[in-house]
Amino acid sequence: MALPMISLEAVxxxxxxxxxxxxxxxxxxGGRAVIHGDTAFLPEARPGGFAMFFQPRSGPRPERTSMHLDLTVxxxxxxxxxxxxxxLGATWxxxxxxxxxxxxxSTLSDPxxxxxxxAEHPPTVGS
Incomplete structure (x- = not known):
């Protein structure tokens, strides 16, 4: 059975x-947001990046989220x-x-x- 070809479209x-x-x-x-009414779309800024879609909150903000983004530098x-x-407005x-x-x-929060x-990963031995 072949594995599905799945990729992340947007957060x-x-x-x-x-x-x-x-x-x-x-x-x-480094991207450019496209605002459309009360939503916004942020296409991936470069190949291999990720897109984001923003929509109005549908209820109260949860006390704690169960997912977050891990970015690598x-x-x-x-x-x-x-x-x-x-x-830029993040909080350490x-x-x-x-x-x-x-x-x-380092863990931060957006506005x-x-x-x-x-995150940063040390070079491997021999790199």
Whole structure:
């Protein structure tokens, strides 16, 4: 039996202000948000990237979400990227630097409080 050809089309986000949150993520990813009425679409900024769709929140914001984005940056650039994202409106929450030898990450939240991580992986021996 052949495995299905499946890929991620877009991350869907409910937001209090879909246009503003889409603009934040457009600046983060280098993309350009397309606003249409009360929704916004952010196409992938480059091949292999990811798209995002923002729609009005349909109910109260959950106390805790069960999913979040893990973003990856080149080794040695995490701190500068976190600083850039904080200047754009993200909030730094915590760092995890020595729990796993294969990754270090910082957890942040976007302007509406959605958590996401910025991770870096050390080069492998021989790279």
């Amino acid at each position: 869907n986000v409910e937001a209090s202000d879909p246009a503003a949150l889409a603009q934040f993520w457009a600046t983060v990813t 080149p080794w040695g650039s995490r701190t500068a990227e976190v600083d850039r994202l904080v200047l 929450r915590w760092d995890v630097l020595d729990e796993y030898p294969h990754v270090q990450w 509406e409080g959605n958590l996401f991580c910025v």
